[in-house]
Amino acid sequence: MAISRDEVLHVARLARLALTDDEVERLTRELGAILDAVGVVSELDLAEIPPTSHPLALVNVWDEDEPRPSLPLDDVLANAPDREGGYFRVPAWEQ
Amino acid sequence: MIDTLRLTAEEAAGLLERGELSPAELRRAYLDAIAERDPELHCYLRTTEEAEGEGVPIGLKDVISTKGVETTAGSRILSGYVPVFDATVAARVKAAGLSLLGKTNTDEFAMGSSTENSAYGPSRNPWDPSRVPGGSGGGTAAAVTAGLAPWGLGSDTGGSIKQPSALCGNVGLRPTYGSVSRYGIVAFASSLDQIGPVAKTVRDVALLYSVIAGRDPHDSTTAELQEVPRLPEGDSLAGVRIGVPNELTEAEGIEPGVKEAVAGALERAQELGAEVDECSLPRSVRYGLPCYYLIAPAEASSNLARYDGVRYGPRAQASSYQGTVDRTRDEGFGDEPKRRIMLGTYALSAGYYEAFYGQAQKVRTLIIEEHRAALERFDVLACATSPTVAFPLGERVEDPLAMYAADLLTIPSCLAGLPGLSIPCGLSDGLPVGLQLIGPQFGENTLFRVGHALERAIGFDTVPERLR
Numbered sequence: 026m027a028i029s030r031d032e033v034l035h036v037a038r039l040a041r042l043a044l045t046d047d048e049v050e051r052l053t054r055e056l057g058a059i060l061d062a063v064g065v066v067s068e069l070d071l072a073e074i075p076p077t078s079h080p081l082a083l084v085n086v087w088d089e090d091e092p093r094p095s096l097p098l099d100d101v102l103a104n105a106p107d108r109e110g111g112y113f114r115v116p117a118w119e120q
Numbered sequence: 121m122i123d124t125l126r127l128t129a130e131e132a133a134g135l136l137e138r139g140e141l142s143p144a145e146l147r148r149a150y151l152d153a154i155a156e157r158d159p160e161l162h163c164y165l166r167t168t169e170e171a172e173g174e175g176v177p178i179g180l181k182d183v184i185s186t187k188g189v190e191t192t193a194g195s196r197i198l199s200g201y202v203p204v205f206d207a208t209v210a211a212r213v214k215a216a217g218l219s220l221l222g223k224t225n226t227d228e229f230a231m232g233s234s235t236e237n238s239a240y241g242p243s244r245n246p247w248d249p250s251r252v253p254g255g256s257g258g259g260t261a262a263a264v265t266a267g268l269a270p271w272g273l274g275s276d277t278g279g280s281i282k283q284p285s286a287l288c289g290n291v292g293l294r295p296t297y298g299s300v301s302r303y304g305i306v307a308f309a310s311s312l313d314q315i316g317p318v319a320k321t322v323r324d325v326a327l328l329y330s331v332i333a334g335r336d337p338h339d340s341t342t343a344e345l346q347e348v349p350r351l352p353e354g355d356s357l358a359g360v361r362i363g364v365p366n367e368l369t370e371a372e373g374i375e376p377g378v379k380e381a382v383a384g385a386l387e388r389a390q391e392l393g394a395e396v397d398e399c400s401l402p403r404s405v406r407y408g409l410p411c412y413y414l415i416a417p418a419e420a421s422s423n424l425a426r427y428d429g430v431r432y433g434p435r436a437q438a439s440s441y442q443g444t445v446d447r448t449r450d451e452g453f454g455d456e457p458k459r460r461i462m463l464g465t466y467a468l469s470a471g472y473y474e475a476f477y478g479q480a481q482k483v484r485t486l487i488i489e490e491h492r493a494a495l496e497r498f499d500v501l502a503c504a505t506s507p508t509v510a511f512p513l514g515e516r517v518e519d520p521l522a523m524y525a526a527d528l529l530t531i532p533s534c535l536a537g538l539p540g541l542s543i544p545c546g547l548s549d550g551l552p553v554g555l556q557l558i559g560p561q562f563g564e565n566t567l568f569r570v571g572h573a574l575e576r577a578i579g580f581d582t583v584p585e586r587l588r
Binding site for chain 1: 428461
């Protein structure tokens with residue numbers, strides 16, 4: 026199953042990846058081959074089969090609503106590449 | 121003189137308990153072994169010279185958050201990331217007194233079957249350093265075999281504990297999905313990821329499993345264990361029914377030497393009193409790998425959306441927020457995570473969701489039902505863990521599909537959420553072969569019993585010939 030260069034660029038935008046031209050070229054080829062291999066799942070008629078999202082039959086797991094201390098703000102921000110006061114700092118959103 | 125190549129965790133605990141050895145002496149023995157052999161094998165991304173705990177030391181795969189100790193998941197995008205809290209499994213091993221030796225190498229975000237996808241360079245197989253130790257948990261598995269840790273924890277999504285244990289000749293358990301907490305684990309595919317133990321013996325694996333397993337309020341996908349984990353004893357397999365799935369035995373690409381070693385192990389099982397018979401998982405092999413390579417990348421594309429250079433990790437410089445995020449991700453992720461993010465995003469995108477992701481979720485239901493039916497007739501299923509012995513470094517890095525095929529035999533039971541134990545069952549061309557035992561949900565004690573009896577009957581020497 027072929028995937029076009031335009032589709033790869035579209036998916037890269039959805040995935041928030043600024044791929045280089047070389048990567049786009051390579052991924053177009055590789056994803057085509059992988060989609061061929063995984064596409065065999067479409068051979069099966071599974072109209073009546075329910076999907077599985079999770080292998081353990083757990084439903085509605087409730088815990089007591091007990092307040093617990095949160096991480097201290099300095100811990101939360103400890104790994105931030107950039108911060109200002111109690112905030113993560115990032116460049117402005119481009120309109 | 122402590123021979124870390126042979127010392128089991130259980131023996132080490134005995135030495136400490138009887139005061140024949142101090143915790144500091146024991147740690148020193150492992151740190152010395154690391155200094156001697158790790159420059160060649162590269163099992164550790166970092167070691168911890170100082171650590172709390174008076175018990176048996178342990179190595180933890182670098183996807184497990186350790187408070188105050190850098191945790192990178194083998195990725196550049198987490199370089200310099202120092203967790204401010206412990207994963208539940210890290211907290212439980214510390215509470216049990218185990219002291220951290222270091223963080224072990226992994227394919228980036230646990231995506232791979234050789235550790236060659238680690239951004240920090242591959243680990244090597246202690247049996248033959250020109251070959252891979254398997255992956256993604258090759259660092260932990262190689263460390264245990266090379267005497268650089270008595271035991272360790274790995275994570276398994278589609279085979280990342282079992283396959284490296286097979287290729288390195290030791291014992292690895294992928295527990296039942298939901299029996300071990302994933303809180304504080306760097307997430308890959310949340311409906312599949314499980315943390316589990318690696319060691320030289322089944323008893324050590326059972327002991328470490330008993331330390332980490334059980335419900336965790338921080339992870340609502342964990343369940344109470346139905347039985348207390350038991351340390352296996354005894355040699356008899358009388359009354360145990362072992363099913364051998366045809367499709368997992370005859371699958372294309374299984375090496376003759378691997379088949380031979382597995383067949384030999386099944387003969388030992390019969391001699392110990394087990395009933396061994398054929399069974400069938402008709403669609404689990406043909407459709408297991410394709411199903412997995414839709415579901416796991418789809419979940420990964422969602423989990424890895426969090427790496428945006430805002431809250432942690434290195435950040436690429438750009439004038440806008442959008443440019444910063446997109447470039448941080450392109451520069452921070454290696455080839456394999458990008459491939460899987462792209463594949464998963466595609467499989468989840470409008471127009472393709474039902475045909476790919478939706479269909480794969482239904483295939484997963486079939487695979488679960490096939491395993492359930494087989495495990496109504498049998499107590500455990502048995503087959504090879506890996507179709508091949510350890511392959512040379514570089515052999516598969518340019519061919520993603522060849523690398524994915526390394527997990528052909530481990531993936532079906534992972535999709536079904538079932539526990540699997542790999543034990544060494546012999547050599548082929550001088551390299552270890554793993555026997556995979558698959559049990560019903562929460563059937564770990566059965567796996568321990570069967571694995572322990574077989575391990576004793578097989579008498580595999582876990583020390584590589586070149587290190588004896």
